[in-house]
Amino acid sequence: MFRTEKEQVRILNKLKKIEGQVRGIQHMLEQDRYCIDILIQVQAARAALTNVGLTILEDHAKGCVVNAVQRGDAASIDELIDAAKKFIR
Numbered sequence: 247m248f249r250t251e252k253e254q255v256r257i258l259n260k261l262k263k264i265e266g267q268v269r270g271i272q273h274m275l276e277q278d279r280y281c282i283d284i285l286i287q288v289q290a291a292r293a294a295l296t297n298v299g300l301t302i303l304e305d306h307a308k309g310c311v312v313n314a315v316q317r318g319d320a321a322s323i324d325e326l327i328d329a330a331k332k333f334i335r
Contacts, residue, residue, distance in 0.1 A: 248309025260298050267291040299333055 249257070268291055274284045307326055314322035 248313070249305055253305065257298060257301060260294065260301075264291055264294045264298070267294065303330060303333060 267287065271284060271287050271291065274287060303326075306329070311322045311326050
């Protein structure tokens with residue numbers, strides 16, 4: 247892990263915000279809110295999660311993979327590609 251404490255806090259704060267968004271969606275369902283409004287909030291939460299995933303993937307590429315390649319571990323590139331493929335599904 248090569249995330250600074252500041253980066254870690256930033257990602258955790260984003261996840262807490264997403265958690266709040268999901269709770270908000272639950273409340274919308276309980277209140278029988280309009281379907282389209284709920285779908286808009288679902289998409290917003292999904293986009294926020296994607297953003298967090300991309301941030302972690304970028305951190306991994308710039309930190310873990312770079313260090314592994316410098317140590318001669320080229321297999322980390324394949325691992326990164328596999329992770330990216332799974333992430334975009």
